[in-house]
Amino acid sequence: MSTLEQTLATIPRTPPQGIADAVRERWDSLTKPRGSLGRLEESIVRLAEIQNTTKPTTERRAMYVFCGEHGITEEGVSLYPSVVTREMVKNFVRGGAAINVLCRHHAIQTFVVDAGVSGPKFEGTLDRRIAEGTRNFLHGPAMSRGQALAAIESGIELAGEAAERFDITGVGEMGIGNSTSASAILCVFTGATPDEATGRGAGLDDAGLAHKCNVLTAALAKHACDAADPLAVVSAFAGFEIAMMAGFILGAAAHKLPVVIDGFISGAAFLIARAFYPAIAAHVFFGHRSAEHGHARLLETGHAPLLDLGMRLGEGTGAALAIGLLTSAVSLYREMATFAEAAVSDTNQKESTSK
Amino acid sequence: MSTLEQTLATIPRTPPQGIADAVRERWDSLTKPRGSLGRLEESIVRLAEIQNTTKPTTERRAMYVFCGEHGITEEGVSLYPSVVTREMVKNFVRGGAAINVLCRHHAIQTFVVDAGVSGPKFEGTLDRRIAEGTRNFLHGPAMSRGQALAAIESGIELAGEAAERFDITGVGEMGIGNSTSASAILCVFTGATPDEATGRGAGLDDAGLAHKCNVLTAALAKHACDAADPLAVVSAFAGFEIAMMAGFILGAAAHKLPVVIDGFISGAAFLIARAFYPAIAAHVFFGHRSAEHGHARLLETGHAPLLDLGMRLGEGTGAALAIGLLTSAVSLYREMATFAEAAVSDTNQKESTSK
Numbered sequence: 001m002s003t004l005e006q007t008l009a010t011i012p013r014t015p016p017q018g019i020a021d022a023v024r025e026r027w028d029s030l031t032k033p034r035g036s037l038g039r040l041e042e043s044i045v046r047l048a049e050i051q052n053t054t055k056p057t058t059e060r061r062a063m064y065v066f067c068g069e070h071g072i073t074e075e076g077v078s079l080y081p082s083v084v085t086r087e088m089v090k091n092f093v094r095g096g097a098a099i100n101v102l103c104r105h106h107a108i109q110t111f112v113v114d115a116g117v118s119g120p121k122f123e124g125t126l127d128r129r130i131a132e133g134t135r136n137f138l139h140g141p142a143m144s145r146g147q148a149l150a151a152i153e154s155g156i157e158l159a160g161e162a163a164e165r166f167d168i169t170g171v172g173e174m175g176i177g178n179s180t181s182a183s184a185i186l187c188v189f190t191g192a193t194p195d196e197a198t199g200r201g202a203g204l205d206d207a208g209l210a211h212k213c214n215v216l217t218a219a220l221a222k223h224a225c226d227a228a229d230p231l232a233v234v235s236a237f238a239g240f241e242i243a244m245m246a247g248f249i250l251g252a253a254a255h256k257l258p259v260v261i262d263g264f265i266s267g268a269a270f271l272i273a274r275a276f277y278p279a280i281a282a283h284v285f286f287g288h289r290s291a292e293h294g295h296a297r298l299l300e301t302g303h304a305p306l307l308d309l310g311m312r313l314g315e316g317t318g319a320a321l322a323i324g325l326l327t328s329a330v331s332l333y334r335e336m337a338t339f340a341e342a343a344v345s346d347t348n349q350k351e352s353t354s355k
Numbered sequence: 356m357s358t359l360e361q362t363l364a365t366i367p368r369t370p371p372q373g374i375a376d377a378v379r380e381r382w383d384s385l386t387k388p389r390g391s392l393g394r395l396e397e398s399i400v401r402l403a404e405i406q407n408t409t410k411p412t413t414e415r416r417a418m419y420v421f422c423g424e425h426g427i428t429e430e431g432v433s434l435y436p437s438v439v440t441r442e443m444v445k446n447f448v449r450g451g452a453a454i455n456v457l458c459r460h461h462a463i464q465t466f467v468v469d470a471g472v473s474g475p476k477f478e479g480t481l482d483r484r485i486a487e488g489t490r491n492f493l494h495g496p497a498m499s500r501g502q503a504l505a506a507i508e509s510g511i512e513l514a515g516e517a518a519e520r521f522d523i524t525g526v527g528e529m530g531i532g533n534s535t536s537a538s539a540i541l542c543v544f545t546g547a548t549p550d551e552a553t554g555r556g557a558g559l560d561d562a563g564l565a566h567k568c569n570v571l572t573a574a575l576a577k578h579a580c581d582a583a584d585p586l587a588v589v590s591a592f593a594g595f596e597i598a599m600m601a602g603f604i605l606g607a608a609a610h611k612l613p614v615v616i617d618g619f620i621s622g623a624a625f626l627i628a629r630a631f632y633p634a635i636a637a638h639v640f641f642g643h644r645s646a647e648h649g650h651a652r653l654l655e656t657g658h659a660p661l662l663d664l665g666m667r668l669g670e671g672t673g674a675a676l677a678i679g680l681l682t683s684a685v686s687l688y689r690e691m692a693t694f695a696e697a698a699v700s701d702t703n704q705k706e707s708t709s710k
Contacts, residue, residue, distance in 0.1 A: 031446055032453050033434070033557035037672070038646055038665025079388070080702045087699040091386055096692025098387055105686045202388035291393055308663060309680075310393025317392070321683060325664075328676060331460045337451025344442040347435045 003153045004247070008277050010254040015049045015282065022054045023333075030336040031344050039306065040329040043285065047326065050258045050283055051167070055334070058258075058327045061108040062166040063316045064158065064248060065092060065099055066241035067125075068116035069133030070177030071142065072219075077180045077212045079202045082133075085176045086117055092174070092315075093124035099172060099315035106324040108170065113158065115151060116240030128154045130240045134181075138219050141235045142181070148234040148243055152272075155247025156254075163255035170260040170287065170323050171248055171269065172316020173241045176202075182268035183216055183294055184237035188225050189271040192297050199264070199293035199312075230275035238272065245269035250276060253283035260326070262319040263290035263312065267298040274301065285326070288318030358508045359602075363632050365609040370404045370637065377409045378688075385691040386699050394661065395684040398640065402681065405613045405638055406522070410689070413613075413682045416463040417521040418671045419513065419603060420447060420454055421596035422480075423471035424488030425532030426497065427574075432535045432567045434557045437488075440531045441472055447529070448479035453668055454527060457675035461682065463525065468513065470506060471595030483509045485595045489536075493574050496590045497536070503589040503598055507627075510602025511609075518610035525615040525642065525678050526603055526624065527671020528596045531557075537623035538571055538649055539592035543580050544626040547652050554619070554648035554667075585630035593627065600624035605631060608638035615681070617674040618645035618667065622653040629656065640681070643673030 001009075023045045028034050035041060047056040067089050073082040091097045092112045095104070103110040114125040118132035130151050134142035143151070162169050175181075179201035186197045198213040223236040234243050246269040252259040253273075261270050261284055273280045286305035289295060291312040299305060306322045339346035356364075378400045383389050390396060402411040422444050428437040446452045447467045450459075458465040469480040473487035485506050489497035498506070517524050530536075534556035541552045553568040578591040589598050601624040607614040608628075616625050616639055628635045641660035644650060646667040654660060661677045694701035 030453075031443070031451060032668050036557070036666065036668040037453065038667065040664060040666065081700060084700050084702075087697070088386070091692060091697040091699055094692070094697070096386060096697045098385075098392065098687055098691055101687050101690045102683060104690075105683050202391070306664070309395060309661070311391065311395065312393065313387050313391040321680065324679065324683065325676065328457060328460055328679065332453055332456050335456045335459075336453055337446060337449070342442070342446040342449070342451045344446055345436060345439050347439075 003156055004149065007156050007250050007254045011277055016052045019048050019052065019054060020045050023048045026333065029338045031339055031342050037332060040332065043326055044329050044333045047258055050256060052256055056330060058168045058323065058330050060166045061106065061168055061323055062111060062162055063099065063103050063108045063170040063172060063320055064111045064113055065172045065174060065316050066113045066115045066245050067174045068239045068241035069118050070175055070181060070239050071134045071136035072138065072180050073177035074136045075138055075215045077215055078176050079204055079208065080176050082176045085174055086119060088174050089114065089117055089122055089125065093122055097315060098313055098317050099320060102317055102320035106320055106327065108320055108323060113244065115244045128244065134239055137237055138215060138222065142237055143235055143240065145231055145235045148231050148238065151240045151243035152247035155244035156251035159248045159251025159257060160255055163252065163257040166257065168258045168260065168323060168326065169252065170262065170316050170319030171245045171266050172262040172319055173245060173265050173314055175239050175241050178239045178242060178265050179292065180212060180216060181237050181239045181242060182265045184219060185233060185268040185271055186294055186298055187220055188227050188233050189275055190297060190301060194220065196297055197294045227275065230272055234272055242269050243272065246272035249273040249280065249284060253280060258285065260285045260287045260319040260322050262287050262316045263314055264292040264295045264298065265314055267295060271298065271301065285322060287322035290318065358511055359504065362511050362605050362609045366632055371407045374403050374407065374409060375400050378403045381688065384693045386694055386697050392687060395687065398681055399684050399688045402613055405611060407611055411685060413523040413678065413685050415521045416461065416523055416678055417466060417517055418454065418458050418463045418525040418527060418675055419466045419468055420527045420529060420671050421468045421470045421600050422529045423594045423596035424473050425530055425536060425594050426489045426491035427493065427535050428532035429491045430493055430570045432570055433531050434559055434563065435531050437531045440529055441474060443529050444469065444472055444477055444480065448477055452670060453672050454670035454675060457672055461675055461679040463675055463678060468599065470599045483599065489594055492592055493570060493577065497592055498590055498595065500586055500590045503586050503593065506595045506598035507602035510599035511606035514603045514606025514612060515610055518607065518612040521612065523613045523615065523678060523681065524607065525617065525671050525674030526600045526621050527617040527674055528600060528620050528669055530594050530596050533594045533597060533620050534647065535567060535571060536592050536594045536597060537620045539574060540588060540623040540626055541649055541653055542575055543582050543588050544630055545652060545656060549575065551652055552649045582630065585627055589627055597624050601627035604628040604635065604639060608635060613640065615640045615642045615674040615677050617642050617671045618669055619647040619650045619653065620669055622650060626653065626656065640677060642677035645673065
């Protein structure tokens, strides 16, 4: 049995008995109208179910930023040149990128994962490099089936390590060209058309967008992918960082570690995880609704994201903000006074008394 | 010239020259695709314009929770009895309410303002009590014109004090019955029908909701209010906490102090402020989209709120979360590396190079 198969077999099939009811009971005992904290209350129910406890926590927080280069950049599908992936990895390691600032601000430990960057290795990253970038998937598969499995299992392993040290994690990424990869994955797993799935990425103009859509259409025609064989889809279109994130999501679910998914690219990793394990949505949070065209379609496959701020940066930035929000929700759940403690009249215990 | 008139004359008529451009230029120099932080970028532009600086800050944060009792509760328009207002003030002072938890979590100093609670005064509140609750506005005006002005000017004064000590403030409230008051204000200032304006408040059932709507309809018929005379509207329908919040919003604008408005009730205070000063929206933030029916209609009068979490608690809880978000945005704006500092290739300086 492979690590992947073992992981899939380990993910809890049903939510733990009684946790959701107990958490809702606690929420209803706190000094506020019932349900008045809306999605914050629901989020804590999910967090508790994933962690299998009535006292969920986000105290120890981590962000994994998966980085990889993409052969498809040869086709001019991105506003930025491929070297920017490498340059941004350096920026991550030095602490100057958006995700560094947000993680410092929310006390989230940051890990930069080299899943497939080219050139000399970097100090300060987790070296999980599968190869120096994927191949151009317009001409052949982005990676071999063996590399696809290796990337996924590397992600599973990272999640296992994370589960020993952290209460919640976010996943984000960096990889010039990876929105094209994510769009292809969206098309295969949801039946979206290239038009529906293609967005401007880092900021393509109309001509660039049309070109990217044409490249995607041609690539989809080249690989007659079967959505029922997710490893084939990963091999055809994924990036190493996307495959590794998919593995991380599956591994985290097996270890009862909540994962906050960032935006469009990490959403594609979610789709891969879902192809391996259809009920994976119950084990994750969606951090935010990205402005990237195609994300709306992707989000139909899960549940509503916590934030909607027109962001489209990636790196895990939306996930980091959402972890901040979940941490606020945990503090409400744990620290608010009950009606009894505060001696506040709880009309809610009776039926509505309005005349 | 009254304090109110003086305040209205002091509010800056136009945004300060050059601030928005300078802030956008800084955003565009940071290591991310242009505009990719979406509404966080826009929010910092507004914050900078309000504070009249290219280095906006939210370092010193405060929340003002305005509390008052409402005579209209005699009509059974609320799920909770009026005494809960007083009980919750005690809860605020002891630090057990949702707003206390969020303010601790986000390092926001909390002020509980007694604008019109009944009974013995509380230690630990700011005593700005106008009277021990409003009168029942089904039978006559909620307060005198003199009380309305006193409440507004008291809010202006509080904002002046806040401006000396804080960089950003939130406003929230507590007052059983005040969603009926807010609904009436919404009807007068926007032309919304009672049906459109009436919500379940703390959790009315269908019968309670229908009754509340009838009370509102009758009250609106009783007071033939002229929206062009905002003091008359305040006198007819407001609560002391709502009038004082309206004054706070105006005073803050005059002092270049950003205010984050919470939800439906503080939104009604915004409508009053807007009736006195039509361009007030440029000087505030809307914290969140409340689940209270009627808030959507109210938000049409301003700009989009930052959060949408199905919350309907009041107290300033949505504003506190939004201040947390704005503080994250400030840290991004101030701490991210520029393309030059990080030696990252900035294709954005050229036109799109996609083929």
